[in-house]
Structure formats: structure tokens, C-alpha cells
Amino acid sequence: MSYKPRKGFFMNINEQTDTIIAPLTPNTGGSVALLRISGSNAIEYANRFFSGTDLSDKKGGQFFFGSLRDPNGRIVDEIILSLFRSPSSYTGDDVVEVSCHANPFIVDQIIQLFLKAGCRMAEAGEFTKRAFLNGKMDLVQAEAVADIIAAQSSEGVKNSLSQLKGELSKQIQEIRTNIIRTASFLELDLDFTEEDLEIIHPTQVIKEIEQTMLSINAILNTYKQGTILSKGIDVLITGKPNVGKSSLMNALLDENRVIVSDTPGTTRDIIHEEIIIQNTRVRFYDSAGIRLTDSFIEAEGVERARNQFERADIILLLVDGSQELTYEDENLLKTLSQTYPDKTFVLINKNDLTTKSSTVKKIETTQLPSLSISAKKNINIETIKKHIIEKSGNNKSELQTGALLSNQRQYQKLKAAHSDLVKAVTSIKENIGYEFAAVDLRSAIHHLSEITGEITTDDILNSIFADFCIGK
Ligand SMILES: Nc1nc2c(ncn2[C@@H]2O[C@H](COP(=O)(O)OP(=O)(O)OP(=O)(O)O)[C@@H](O)[C@H]2O)c(=O)[nH]1
Ligand SMILES: [Mg+2]
Known part of the structure; x- marks a missing residue:
């Protein structure tokens, strides 16, 4: 591929010609830290502090072992220095990368040395921005x-x-x-x-x-599958009070994370937790039971519920199968089957008790997919997880060709x-x-x-x- 620098099209030329430095690794943990210095003076600055090899006439694509010393000759650390010459580097500039011991004091001292020499701290994304401006990659690649x-x-x-x-x-x-x-x-x-x-x-x-x-x-x-792959899946558990939403949340997470009680209205705020299912991050949201009283129309709850429905990738609508459906259940079934038929999954809970056939019949008329479960006795919980993964399209062993x-x-x-x-x-x-x-x-x-x-x-x-x- 031939690289065509995009330099000159943009306003701030200094921003592009400065030599910049930043650690590539987080400043806690690990045994080795990596720092990158990028810009036309990178090699000259590194040469001032690096004793081991004179870098000025060295070819790029090599690494050297030696010590880094401050201007008084005091040793800062033993390092491995990698040398890249323009344009064969990540940014397209001359680049020096320093692997040092991952002690925050050492990392800071090295940064201070280079800042005093004339570097400035790299801004967020600046190495990749330079790679784009130097024609090393396009924007789609940079965003990747x-x-x-x-x-x-x-x-x-x-x-x-x-x-x-x-x-x-x-x-x-x-x-x-x-x-x-x-x-x-x-x-x-x-x-x-x-x-x-x-x-x-x-x-x-x-x-x-x-x-x-x-x-x-x-x-x-x-796009839909692409975003699910990159961001994970958001699953909302909804239903009227006391149908077993929090119990289901706990069953899905396999831990007693949220409070369950037989008092309707136990859950007040939305609570979320995530687990990994088949290599995909799935975020479950347990929400307050939705009450559809007459005043519900005016209630701010309507807006909140609508937002939750809109944002979710998958909606698990829970009903209590041991009871007749109430006006609240039916209203939710109607709303969701009209607005989100593709992402709603009806779960007929409490099947450890006797399930009412009239309830099942009414659910069947909505044509939404449904499943009989027990959150309390852990029945069919794995099937729910399977459904979520299938819905997201992540069960396909091979992605379609192309990104x-x-x-x-x-x-x-x-x-x-x-x-x-x-x-x-x-x-x-x-x-x-x-x-x-x-x-x-x-x-x-x-x-x-x-x-x-x-x-x-x-x-x-x-x-x-x-x-x-x-x-x-
Ligand atoms: N028999 C039986 N009881 C269940 C089942 N799932 C939940 N329950 C019971 O139903 C009651 C309500 O459960 P929760 O999980 O708190 O219900 P919720 O929908 O979160 O309720 P709110 O937060 O008040 O909206 C509790 O007494 C649970 O033990 C089930 O599968 N079978
Ligand atoms: Mg609850």
C-alpha cells in the first residue's frame, strides 16, 4: 500500500510536527510498561538519555538493550528500546518505544526526561490521529x-x-x-x-x-449484529409488580444479587449486571414493576418504561402463569406486541405451580414467542440464555464474509x-x-x-x- 500524507489540509501544523510521548500501558500492575515517543525529534531525544548504542545511524525495525540515564548520568532504568523510522511506524513518524519496569515512579521519571527535552504529552488518540494524517490508515481503520x-x-x-x-x-x-x-x-x-x-x-x-x-x-x-458484537447485548426484564423479575435476574446471574420479596413494588430502581454467555457480554436490567393504573398515562413512569423498551436489544416480558392475566399484563402484552414484536420474549413464570391455561391461550394470541419457566426453581433458565444468543445472531460459528x-x-x-x-x-x-x-x-x-x-x-x-x- 502506498501512503499519502494528509498533512497540510489541517489547521494546526504544530500539533502534527511536535514530538509527543505517552505510556501505552496502564500505570498500575504488570511487570513491564511501554512508552511511545513519536515525532521528528524522537530518535534525537532518545539518543541523549540512552547509553548502550548510538541510535543516530541505526536502521528502523530493531531493538536495543541499554540503560536510560538522566542528564546527571544517574540511571533511571534498564530498558529495551525499539526504533522505528518514518514512514515504517505505527504513526508514520520516527518512533521510539521504551519498555521499562512497570513502576509508576520510573514511568513518570522517563516521561519527565522527554518532556524536559522538548516533547509534549500526547493527547487522547493522538498516535492514531497521526497515523490517519500520515496516510497510514483511513478513518474506518482508525475507529476500529x-x-x-x-x-x-x-x-x-x-x-x-x-x-x-x-x-x-x-x-x-x-x-x-x-x-x-x-x-x-x-x-x-x-x-x-x-x-x-x-x-x-x-x-x-x-x-x-x-x-x-x-x-x-x-x-x-x-449494523445490528456489528453493534451487538462490539457493545454486547442489553436485556430488559419487565412485567407488572411481583411476577418474579428480580427472581429471574438472580437465576440468570446465578447469584442472589437483587432483593426478592412477596411484597409488590420491591424493586424501585433499575439494577444492571452483566455476564458472559458464549463469548458475548450480556447486560441484564431488572426494573421496577410496571403498574398500569388509570393515572399511569400521566405518570413519568410511562416515559421511563418507553425509554427502557427502546434502548433494550431484547425484552423479557414476565407474567405470573399461575394467575389470570390482569389488565396490566394485557396492556404490556399489547404494547410490546405492537411496538417491539421482534425483540420481545414472553416468559410465563412460576411453572412450579399450576399454570392457568387461559393465561397461556391469551399469550398465544399475541403471536409473541413465549416460554414456560420457573425463576424460583431454575427451570428453563438456560433456554432463555440460548434464545438471547440466537436472537443476537452470535451463535453463528462463522461471521459472514467482510467486516x-x-x-x-x-x-x-x-x-x-x-x-x-x-x-x-x-x-x-x-x-x-x-x-x-x-x-x-x-x-x-x-x-x-x-x-x-x-x-x-x-x-x-x-x-x-x-x-x-x-x-x-
Ligand atoms: N412459586 C414461585 N414463586 C416465585 C417464582 N418466581 C418468583 N416467585 C415469588 O414471587 C414473589 C415476587 O418475586 P420478585 O422476584 O420479587 O418479583 P418482582 O417482579 O421483582 O417484583 P417487584 O420488584 O415488586 O416488581 C416472591 O415471593 C418470589 O419468591 C417462581 O418461579 N415460582
Ligand atoms: Mg423486583
């Missing part, structure tokens, strides 16, 4: 770096790694190239309107754009590009001339360029890299 560290499942790590390798970028670049191709035909056609020469037939344009829309949709459709979309910024831009294409097709079908379609295609190209970072602004970059931690 943060996602690898934050991923909440082993498949999520795999997905971010394939994004880092550029698989998602490649797909987006291909789509962009196709749109540029279609757009150039349109522009050419517009150039020849005077001569009444048709360069491309409208049906052909529509066919090409619709093909591209399919490709975009295929990527958009991976999944897992980043909200990228998702929004891709959706924007898609609606530009919808507009373009509409205007061609309405026969109002290629001018409007050409504008829409240009806008789609712009949105795709923003995903990978061909087009970007300081504001976009700052907001992306602000989410990184120091030392990334």
Missing part, C-alpha cells in the same frame, strides 16, 4: 483501533480486526468508485445536452444506482448516501433531467468520502479521536 480495545465479545474483536485490515473500507471504496462512474456518465451526458447526444440511457442509470443501493443495504444490514458495520458515525453517513441514491433514482424516473440526479450522486460520494476520511474536517477528527484513550 478504538473498537478493538472496547469490544465486548471475542467475535467483536475479530470484527474490529478485520475492519482494521481494511475490509470494510474496501467495500465502501468499491461503492464509491461505482457511484463516481455513474456520476461521470451523467456529467458527460449533461455536457452534450446541446448536441442532443445521449451518453447513457436512463434505464441504465437507474439499474446502476439500484445495484449500488443493494450493496449499501447489504452493509447497513450488518460488519459497528460504528454509529459510519452508519449515519452510509444511510445518508443511500437516501441520496433514492432521491437520484426518483428524479430520473420523474424525468426532470440529469442535473438533479448528478447533484444527489455527488452528495452520496461526499458522504462515503467522509466515512473513510477522504474528506474530513478538524471538527470531525477531534470528535472521533476525543473518544480514544491517552496512548492510543
Whole structure:
């Protein structure tokens, strides 16, 4: 791959040319700490303190053992120094990495040495930002770096790694190239309107754009699974008071985490705990029982419940199967079967007692999937977990080929590009001339360029890299 520095397009040149330093490892625990110094003076500064080898004429890609000494010749630590020369380094700058003993006093002394020499502390995400500005990676890849560290499942790590390798970028670049191709035909056609020469037939344009829309949709459709892989699954346990929500929470966590009692209204606040199921982080939320009294319509509880429903990836709606359904149960069943049929799972609890067949019948009419369980006697709890994993799509042994979309910024831009294409097709079908379609295609190209970072602004970059931690 050839690297094309993006330098010069951005406002603050000093920010890019300073030599910066930060620890790459946390400052507690472990036996070795790693520090990175990146910038045009990195090697010169390191040479001032490193006794062992003269680094000035050494090639990159090597490491050296020696001691680091302060200007008075006092030893700070015995270290291993890795040398990388521009552009063959993570950031694309000259880079020195110091592996020292993981004592916070040593780490701090080393940082102080380099700061006095003229370095400044790296900001959050600044190493990766430099890698982007130096053309070492595009924005999708840069965002994957943060996602690898934050991923909440082993498949999520795999997905971010394939994004880092550029698989998602490649797909987006291909789509962009196709749109540029279609757009150039349109522009050419517009150039020849005077001569009444048709360069491309409208049906052909529509066919090409619709093909591209399919490709975009295929990527958009991976978003749900992509986010689950990277962020884990949020499961809400809901139902009217006293149906056994907290008991179920405890059964799922396999510990007595929340208070259970036969007094309705025991749980007041939302409580969450997470466990790992089949390599995926699953967060369970036990909530206060939902009461649907007449005043419920006005109650702030409505808003709170609606927010909880909206945010959850999966909703476990609990009813007490040993009782007739009440107005509250039926109201919840109706609301959830109308608004969230795809993510609601009805659990008919207390099956250690006699289950009312009228209750089961009413639940069946909602057509929501359901399962008979006992939270107290631990019946069918594993089946619930299996359902959650199956619903999330994480049980597939192989992910589909190519990386999944897992980043909200990228998702929004891709959706924007898609609606530009919808507009373009509409205007061609309405026969109002290629001018409007050409504008829409240009806008789609712009949105795709923003995903990978061909087009970007300081504001976009700052907001992306602000989410990184120091030392990334
Ligand atoms: N027999 C039987 N009793 C259960 C079962 N699950 C829960 N219970 C009982 O039902 C009562 C209420 O249980 P909780 O888990 O506190 O119910 P909740 O839905 O969290 O109640 P609130 O927090 O008040 O909304 C307790 O007495 C539990 O022991 C079950 O499977 N079988
Ligand atoms: Mg409770």
C-alpha cells in the first residue's frame, strides 16, 4: 500500500510536527510498561538519555538493550528500546518505544526526561490521529483501533480486526468508485445536452444506482449484529409488580444479587449486571414493576418504561402463569406486541405451580414467542440464555464474509448516501433531467468520502479521536 500524507489540509501544523510521548500501558500492575515517543525529534531525544548504542545511524525495525540515564548520568532504568523510522511506524513518524519496569515512579521519571527535552504529552488518540494524517490508515481503520480495545465479545474483536485490515473500507471504496462512474456518465451526458447526444440511457442509470443501493443495504444490514458484537447485548426484564423479575435476574446471574420479596413494588430502581454467555457480554436490567393504573398515562413512569423498551436489544416480558392475566399484563402484552414484536420474549413464570391455561391461550394470541419457566426453581433458565444468543445472531460459528458495520458515525453517513441514491433514482424516473440526479450522486460520494476520511474536517477528527484513550 502506498501512503499519502494528509498533512497540510489541517489547521494546526504544530500539533502534527511536535514530538509527543505517552505510556501505552496502564500505570498500575504488570511487570513491564511501554512508552511511545513519536515525532521528528524522537530518535534525537532518545539518543541523549540512552547509553548502550548510538541510535543516530541505526536502521528502523530493531531493538536495543541499554540503560536510560538522566542528564546527571544517574540511571533511571534498564530498558529495551525499539526504533522505528518514518514512514515504517505505527504513526508514520520516527518512533521510539521504551519498555521499562512497570513502576509508576520510573514511568513518570522517563516521561519527565522527554518532556524536559522538548516533547509534549500526547493527547487522547493522538498516535492514531497521526497515523490517519500520515496516510497510514483511513478513518474506518482508525475507529476500529478504538473498537478493538472496547469490544465486548471475542467475535467483536475479530470484527474490529478485520475492519482494521481494511475490509470494510474496501467495500465502501468499491461503492464509491461505482457511484463516481455513474456520476461521470451523467456529467458527460449533461455536457452534450446541446448536441442532443445521449451518453447513457436512463434505464441504465437507474439499474446502476439500484445495484449500488443493494450493496449499501447489504452493509447497513450488518449494523445490528456489528453493534451487538462490539457493545454486547442489553436485556430488559419487565412485567407488572411481583411476577418474579428480580427472581429471574438472580437465576440468570446465578447469584442472589437483587432483593426478592412477596411484597409488590420491591424493586424501585433499575439494577444492571452483566455476564458472559458464549463469548458475548450480556447486560441484564431488572426494573421496577410496571403498574398500569388509570393515572399511569400521566405518570413519568410511562416515559421511563418507553425509554427502557427502546434502548433494550431484547425484552423479557414476565407474567405470573399461575394467575389470570390482569389488565396490566394485557396492556404490556399489547404494547410490546405492537411496538417491539421482534425483540420481545414472553416468559410465563412460576411453572412450579399450576399454570392457568387461559393465561397461556391469551399469550398465544399475541403471536409473541413465549416460554414456560420457573425463576424460583431454575427451570428453563438456560433456554432463555440460548434464545438471547440466537436472537443476537452470535451463535453463528462463522461471521459472514467482510467486516460488519459497528460504528454509529459510519452508519449515519452510509444511510445518508443511500437516501441520496433514492432521491437520484426518483428524479430520473420523474424525468426532470440529469442535473438533479448528478447533484444527489455527488452528495452520496461526499458522504462515503467522509466515512473513510477522504474528506474530513478538524471538527470531525477531534470528535472521533476525543473518544480514544491517552496512548492510543
Ligand atoms: N412459586 C414461585 N414463586 C416465585 C417464582 N418466581 C418468583 N416467585 C415469588 O414471587 C414473589 C415476587 O418475586 P420478585 O422476584 O420479587 O418479583 P418482582 O417482579 O421483582 O417484583 P417487584 O420488584 O415488586 O416488581 C416472591 O415471593 C418470589 O419468591 C417462581 O418461579 N415460582
Ligand atoms: Mg423486583
